[in-house]
Amino acid sequence: MLHYSNALLAAPEDAEQSFLRGLGPAAKRWPFLRGRLLLAYGGWLRRQRRPADARAPLREARDIFDALGASPWSDRAREELRASGEACRRRTEQVWETLTPQELHIAQLASEGLSNKEIGAKLYLSHRTVGYHLHRIFSKTGITSRSGLRHILAKTSPSAS
Structure with a gap:
């Protein structure tokens, strides 16, 4: 979480390193927090005019939130994906x-x-x-x-x- 907050507060040239450090091996134990970090990273990449790079973390964030049943978060990841130029279908509830x-x-x-x-x-x-x-x-x-x-x-x- 420290790397997440550092990335949000860092200058654009330093933010990416903080995002990547935050996505290290320890983040795999906390799927919701990892999803939030991936969503923030994907959104940051998109706002840095790197939409192609943003899609992979945004897809992973969407999948994590879908698996956890965190609908508002997965909807937000879908919105970011659409903004990056990728069409994705809405998750259908079983x-x-x-x-x-x-x-x-x-x-x-x-x-x-x-x-x-x-x-x-x-x-x-x-x-x-x-x-x-x-x-x-x-x-x-x-x-x-x-x-x-x-x-x-x-x-x-x-x-x-």
Whole structure:
């Protein structure tokens, strides 16, 4: 973060070295901060009239923010990419991404064949609360039965399973 702030405050001839130092091996452990640094670096390159050089860090920043689900940041990276002359499509949200973590967990248990009472016992909820969550899951996803949950959950990322 020190290199990031140094790069933002440095004179144009010194800023690039600070950006590159900030993107060193330690930055890989902090993906969000790395994405912010890449976004700032790409924006700086674009404003230095180096749009071709700016695209690679901006693409990487966009991909990091998409993976983290940081939509406002990925939108900003897309805007910078468009300003650098590269067209990029808007990220499409998957159906399961509209579910809350609790709803996703209930949907996974329901797709395994557990009843509302069994799900409630596992999650320390009443069977009526489980029914309420299933009703919300069905309305958000557009499915009408538990059998449809398996199809939607098959598309979830490995971290959600």
